[in-house]
Amino acid sequence: MRKLNKDELKKRACEIIDEKAEYIIGVGKKIYDNPELGYKETFATKLILGEFKSLGLDTEENIAVTGCKGFIKSQNSGPTIGVMGELDAVICREHPHADYKTGAIHACGHNIQVAGMLGTAIGLVSSGVLSELNGNVEFLAVPAEEYVELEYRSELRDEGKIQFFGGKQELIYNGEVDNLDIAIMFHSLDLSAYGKKALIGGSGNxxxxxxxxxxxxxxxxxxxxxxxxxxxxxxxxxxxxxxxxxxxxxxxxxxxxxxxxxxxxxxxxxxxxxxxxxxxxxxxxxxxxxxxxxxxxxxxxxxxxxxxxxxxxxxxxxxLPLLNNNDLNNIFNENLSTLIEKEDIVYGGEFAGSFDFGDISHLIPSLHPFIGGVKGNLHTREFKIEDSYLAYIVPAKTMALTIIDLLYDDAKVSKEIIDNFEPKMSKDEYLEFLYKVSKKIEQ
Ligand SMILES: [Zn+2]
Ligand SMILES: [Zn+2]
Missing domain, CATH: 3.30.70.360 (Alpha-Beta Plaits)
Structure with missing residues (x-):
């Protein structure tokens, strides 16, 4: 078969994601209907694991207490990109859809990003596009982004089940990030106050x-x-x-x-x-x-x-504070601009909220844009999906398109980004920092 050129690969990935749009949104809805707090996401893990398997991916289960990843074992020699989606809910008892027992609710939209990540996997894997690229992609359903229930997590730590409270901290500790060269994810955010649909390159506390x-x-x-x-x-x-x-x-x-x-x-x-x-x-x-x-x-x-x-x-x-790699921002931006109007995208911005993806961003080039389609502030009773296509499908496609740019033609673009990247910390320095911060003061 004739090798497809980059535009053809992009078209193919997007077509498959469009074909499966309802299905992808349905997966997000199932997770929304079964909200679970961090390190308790057994339902969502099983669901995503099943999806990875039906895509024919190799899988690893419970990568950090819960969570899973999908990948192709026989990897080629090119760079490896990790696409992440988070699994956990928050507690907001005031939300009309909160679980009546636990108070849990997906008021941070993690159900959207994990289903979006699956959408990217569908776009790259079931289309056959991935096998035409010069690199690897790992899809990670990551637990416990919200840093909550500190007593419960202390118990898990005392039982030796975790070392750190954040899911991505655990991934780094467990070596799940060692083979990743670049990490990508998106987060939902209501940008209607700015009259925008997406935000690229924001920082976080x-x-x-x-x-x-x-x-x-x-x-x-x-x-x-x-x-x-x-x-x-x-x-x-x-x-x-x-x-x-x-x-x-x-x-x-x-x-x-x-x-x-x-x-x-x-x-x-x-x-x-x-x-x-x-x-x-x-x-x-x-x-x-x-x-x-x-x-x-x-x-x-x-x-x-x-x-x-x-x-x-x-x-x-x-x-750690969230850092976005500028080259990745630009590639994502170019691709997003083919799906939504350029003037609907805003750049930069400082968030006083925190993301455990910040930790990853200190080690490898990372991308964490915000996509709209939701209404209401995060973690509040008002938070809801308003435009499912924008919330789920646009980021799923944009991540797939970005990966095609990164890994096409001998992965030239990603190799350049990796070469130019200066990590703020090595993994050893990072873990040392976490241990240094862990202490008990008794007076
Ligand atoms: Zn949150
Ligand atoms: Zn969140």
């Missing part, structure tokens, strides 16, 4: 996670409060102390500190002796995060000290 335990002394709350040490008062003072630090945070560091109390006491007539807090300290740069983190620790300790309580602060490595 990194963060340190914290679990805090205020240890007081129980006593009868009515009969003998003077004999108790009120751990809830310690926590409330600590929160106010954190507020008093805010004017010292530099605007350009985009610091965000947002504690919640996960346990405020046991019963109302006992002075609270065990109060728990979780928080992130987010920022745009690692230095900014570390600086704010010191101030937050100072604030927490002072709250405990004021009432004579003790404190345990467990510091957990959160995510």
């Amino acid at each position: 990194g963060f340190i996670g914290k679990k805090v335990k205020f240890i007081g002394k129980e006593s009868h709350a009515g009969g003998a409060p003077e004999e108790g040490v009120n751990a809830l008062n310690a926590a409330m003072l600590a929160i106010n102390n954190i507020h008093a630090q805010r004017e010292t945070f530099k605007d350009e560091d985009k610091i965000r500190v947002h504690p919640i109390i996960t346990k405020g006491g046991d019963i109302v007539n006992v002075v609270p002796a065990d109060v728990r807090m979780e928080t992130y300290v987010r920022g745009k740069t690692i230095e900014g995060i570390l600086d704010a983190n010191n101030k937050v620790n100072r604030a927490l300790s002072a709250g405990a000290k004021a009432v004579g309580a003790n404190i345990e602060i467990t510091e957990l490595p959160g995510y």
Whole structure:
């Protein structure tokens, strides 16, 4: 058979994705109807695993507790591109479709991106396009992007099931990223406020996670409060102390500190002796995060000290700031411009939210655009799909087209990107950093 040229390969991939559009959207809907929190995504893993198998891909199951990947074993010598889609939901009990038991809901649109990733796989694999390219593609359904349920994840860590709380951190630790040369994914975002349909090249904050335990002394709350040490008062003072630090945070560091109390006491007539807090300290740069983190620790300790309580602060490595590779941005942009109007695409932008893809982006050239088709802010009751074609199919096609550009003609384009890339950290430096951030402070 005559070798197809690049445009013909692109056309073929898009045709297959269009043919399968309803099916791809249906997979996203099934995951939406069965929301699961991080490291519990058994339904979604099984579903995507079955899809990989029916595409004839080799598979690996439970790549980080849950999750799976599809790939072709007999890889050729070209570069390997990882296409990722996330599996986990968030908790937002206010959302009309939230699971009534767990409160879980896909209000971050991860069901969209994992189905979109599958769409890219369909476009490249079942079309036969991939076998005409000079490189490899691995499709990864990644668990636990949302950094939540810190107690549950601590248990998993204590049981030796995970080392780190984020799914992509685990992938890196488990060696699943070692053979990837480039990583690609997309995230849904409501861009209607800008009158746009896509955003390319945005940055995201990194963060340190914290679990805090205020240890007081129980006593009868009515009969003998003077004999108790009120751990809830310690926590409330600590929160106010954190507020008093805010004017010292530099605007350009985009610091965000947002504690919640996960346990405020046991019963109302006992002075609270065990109060728990979780928080992130987010920022745009690692230095900014570390600086704010010191101030937050100072604030927490002072709250405990004021009432004579003790404190345990467990510091957990959160995510690194998100970096987008410019060459990848440009290729994605060119391809996206063939599917939607150029003026519907916005460039740059700083997000104070965080993505564990940021960690990957410190190691290999990475691409993480935002695509519309959804309405309402992430993690809120308003979040919903408005335009399924834009949300699922446009990014599925654009990722497939981008990969064709990267791997066509002896993978010239991707080889150049890989050669020019200077990683912010090596894998060893990265893991060392995570271990350095993990610590326990007891006072
Ligand atoms: Zn989210
Ligand atoms: Zn998300």
